[in-house]
Amino acid sequence: MRFPGFLKASARRTAAGKSAVALSLLGMTLLAGCASAEQSTTTTGSDSGSTTFKPVKQDDTSQITVWADSTRLPSVQAYQKSHPTVKMNIVTYDGGADGSTYLQTKVQLFDRTGSGWPDVVFGSPTDVTWAAEPTAPSTIPFAAPLDQNLVPQQTLDGFAKGSLSPCQINGHTYCMRNDIAQVVLWYNKSLMDKWGYQVPTTWQQYQELGQKVAKEHPGYLVGSVGDTNSQESYFWASQCPAFNLVQPNNLRVNLADGNCTRMSNLLDSLISEKAVTTQGFFSQGFAKNSGSKVLMAYGPSWYGQYLFNTAFKTPAGQIAVAPPLTWPGETTPSTGNVGGGVWMVSSHSANLKASTDLATWLTTSNDNQASAPTYPAYAPAAKVWLANPENQKYFAADVSDVFQQAADEVWTGWSNTKFSDATAWSSVVLPALTAGKSLTETLPAWQAAISDEAKAEGYTVTNQ
CATH class of the missing domain: 3.40.190.10 (Periplasmic binding protein-like II)
Known part of the structure; x- marks a missing residue:
């Protein structure tokens, strides 16, 4: 494969x-x-x-x-x-x-x-x-x-x-x-139709649906923050200035920014409701134990084939895709890339x-x-x-319009740096979540870890 x-x-x-x-x-x-x-x-x-x-x-x-x-x-x-x-x-x-x-x-x-x-x-x-x-x-x-x-x-x-x-x-x-690998909203259309749910178009609707799912169908999930690239799906899409090069050697790392806290607060609410899991989609045993209970997943364009089809083995004709979600005041969404x-x-x-x-x-x-x-x-x-029919036949509907739209909506403020954006997330945030801490209370430690990495690579760092 x-x-x-x-x-x-x-x-x-x-x-x-x-x-x-x-x-x-x-x-x-x-x-x-x-x-x-x-x-x-x-x-x-x-x-x-x-x-x-x-x-x-x-x-x-x-x-x-x-x-x-x-x-x-x-x-x-x-x-x-x-x-x-x-x-x-x-x-x-x-x-x-x-x-x-x-x-x-x-x-x-x-x-x-x-x-x-x-x-x-x-x-x-x-x-x-x-x-x-x-x-x-x-x-x-x-x-x-x-x-x-x-x-x-x-x-x-x-x-x-x-x-x-x-x-x-x-x-x-x-x-x-x-x-x-533009980030989009994946969902199980068969289950959404069966339960009479509308596909969300905004982050507020996503949060509300997640809370509803937690009450009406406990155990089913609308997302995960437990993989080493989860920050690229969520915080990148929220235009969080975690890796924002303002000059070639000047990196802005400000996780206290409202674009960061709005996402951490939203995810914290869904984590507390157990609608979003802190276990990674690709973690040991997840596919076997919980893959069939993923109602939605906010993630890259390859999730359809390589997560739902290959890893979760969700039957063909069930999985569909929706455009990136918007925040209040936005007419055009921004999304991440994985x-x-x-x-x-x-x-x-x-x-x-x-x-x-x-x-x-x-x-x-x-x-x-x-x-x-x-x-x-x-x-x-x-x-x-x-x-190419091979790239479409697995899905419940044509993915073309959503993929093409999202490809042009990847936010360029999450910059390409000399160090991986996964290191601090994996070493600081994921262990904190496993220990029961919230995303919001972990933001300062995540910011410090990114800043330290950046300085070690010769960047001048600003945290405002």
């Missing part, structure tokens, strides 16, 4: 270790491509966003080396088969899974030796935060700025609104998103033509993305993905 997209590091650990959607990584082969280290940049101002990218000497016939994880390997092989004139050396590695720093460590080594960089790599959004900067004063960034005459702006503009935000650093775009990998092209590549063509094909080609395991970030390819 291919794992759904690229989840956050600790989320992958939870799912891989405790659910049926685990990813089996192939063995790593340390075969790195070589390219000239002769490269220069011209800086026209003090801001690094004004740096002009100058490629190394190019040879359009040279071999390119591609590093991909096992899930993306078939796609790379498909490109090779359909482009037989392109010479390729394909290497399978962990793709940044489980917080691996393998790619970063190898790039640092290649920077010291002056050769060995792969031409194209699959990685996590976190990888972009270091790949867009030099690893040492005498080096240049590993990732090439794709918006500087490498990928047409029209192509970059075709990605879902905000989906390239993790790729954009200092005014340039250093990667293309492979997939996204996963999605990226493709980067090396600034050291001697064959940028083939390298960028491959990265573009992997992320935008209908031939590749129509059968992808998760929702494509590139909007035209996403339409083809949605038209």
Whole structure:
């Protein structure tokens, strides 16, 4: 079974270790491509966003080396088969899974030796935060700025609104998103119809329905906060400034903000009613003991296939999806994102033509993305993905409109940082919930843990 997209590091650990959607990584082969280290940049101002990218000497016939994880390997092989004139050396590695720093460590080594960089790599959004900067004063960034005459702006503009935000650093775009995992409201339509419940469209209605379910159908659930990515479904969707980069190296972490407390208060009320569980959907034994009692779940677009279908084994034709929920005064909702990998092209590549063509094909080609395991970030390819019957037949109704709407509603204020947003949640919040503390009373400790991580990574932190 291919794992759904690229989840956050600790989320992958939870799912891989405790659910049926685990990813089996192939063995790593340390075969790195070589390219000239002769490269220069011209800086026209003090801001690094004004740096002009100058490629190394190019040879359009040279071999390119591609590093991909096992899930993306078939796609790379498909490109090779359909482009037989392109010479390729394909290497399978962990793709940044489980917080691996393998790619970063190898790039640092290649920077010291002056050769060995792969031409194209699959990685996590976190990888972009270091790949867009030099690893040492005498080096240049590993990732090439794709918006500087490498990928047409029209192509970059075709990605879902905000989906390239993790790729954009200092005014340039250093990667293309492979997939996204926009958060939506999943629900069991069969049970909702049976019990005469209306699907909520606002957070207030969600709370009220959860409280009603707790009274009328004890044991049934409308959500979980117990997984290592639950904060991305709930607090990200509430526009909570937990990971808000106000400047490239200035992080705002203010969990006392009203957008944070409104969500913690709502969830605390549902936790106390036992309508929202503090046990993770992917925790040991949950699928067997409680999977059939999940009435609603606020979570990523891959929940349908990989949570309800694969893990919970809910029969086909029961599960449906609804748009992200709104708060009072909002006309357009904001939502979160739980996963999605990226493709980067090396600034050291001697064959940028083939390298960028491959990265573009992997992320935008209908031939590749129509059968992808998760929702494509590139909007035209996403339409083809949605038209694939294999991506629709399990559900009670067409998911197209909801998925496409939510893809453009992911809030960009939850920033891509040099550290995982799952660490503090897992080490501070989840144990507190297990101990019986409320989310609201745990917010200060969560804020302190995030702030400490940020400072350790060199960020200036503001808590207001």
